[in-house]
Amino acid sequence: MTPVRTAILVSGRGSNMVSLLEAARDDSAFPAAFSLVVSNRPGVLALERAAAFGVPTDVIDHKAFADRESFDRALSARLEAAGIELICLAGFMRLLTPWLVEHWRDRMLNIHPAILPAFKGLHTHERALEAGVKLHGCTVHLVRSEMDAGPIIAQAAVPVLSGDTPDSLGARVLGAEHRLYPHALRLWASGRATLEGERVFVDGEAGAAAALIAPGL
Template identity: 60%
Template sequence: MSTTSSGPDKKRVGILISGRGSNMVSLIEAARAGDYPAEIVCVISNRPEAAGLARAEALGIPTQAIDHKAFASREAFEVELDRALRGHGVEIVACAGFMRKMTAGFVEGWRDAMINIHPSLLPSYKGLHTHARALEDGVKIAGCTVHFVRPELDSGPIIAQVAVPVLDGDSEDSLAARILEAEHRLYPHALAMVASGAAKVEGDRVAYRQFQINQMNSLYWPPLS
């Protein structure tokens, strides 16, 4: 039995994963709320062994594994992936730890309808090993970003960000854990803005509509005395 409720005003969301799907779970749980503007209609993984598939099934979400290794080319895999998404009537694609580089053709086919979360304050620290690189550079504030997907790696109009302080003695693991906790709150918030129409791409930036900004405080780290 599905845990999401369907309605005419809810956008249909498909989640792409490759691993355990912790951000996936945060989106599924957020979508349980009756006033949430999106419903999760499927979870698809390019890795049949991904732990997130079982987690999604336990939460009542239809799942599908499309093993990219079974296809002769990246394009052939994406044809099947696109078919699966459209077969579920997906309107918004949410990448949640989908560790597969996409072709420009696939990305453009979902232009302004595919979003991703990245564990840094983009445009800083694109790619892998973001936390290690941030610690090596000695930054005092790290964070995460939700953005619309573009063909260039970790690029595209930024929807939402959250800043996370870097603490003395932080390791890569401790910083990653703190940022992941922030991701679990940021991603549902960003998806809701996109699904409701409060955040839309204009030109190549995101403009906010129907959204009351009531937090204007700056974050100082270390805090001001």
């Protein structure tokens, strides 16, 4: 099977990006080949880290564009010129236009630091503690126009401990993210995960046993 040509979009330090690049480096059968890392912000740490893995990088500064769609079209053109087939958002801090989402429909993955559909948006760890939930975690999903929505590929859960702060809980969730994103990408890029309607089935099953991993439990 030829690995899927994959790009990673970043805006900051790129810790989830590194987890993906490490997975591909350490697994000769990894089903995705990382061909490009693009940042909308120049000078971010993720670009330096990607270069250390030997992955080509580029910057498309969103501040150079008059509106969101102009930026999104330039970004899409750059991805297509590189022969990209699949996109992984890894801390890409941009609201995507419906045009971009539909143009790359079912070819764009995102990771969110909560067990969706709970706690969409920002400050997920603070909100989880305020709500008193006993499990928190992260989700990898296909991107749709609504923020933090789309068919769920895989989720990971971590326990919420009595003495947790947003920082300590966030660190535990981040560790789960670093394991979950490569796992979910393997499922999707290999074809083991498939979409029927707006539900993802893994190896023909839609249940938690096929889609849930729970590091630390």
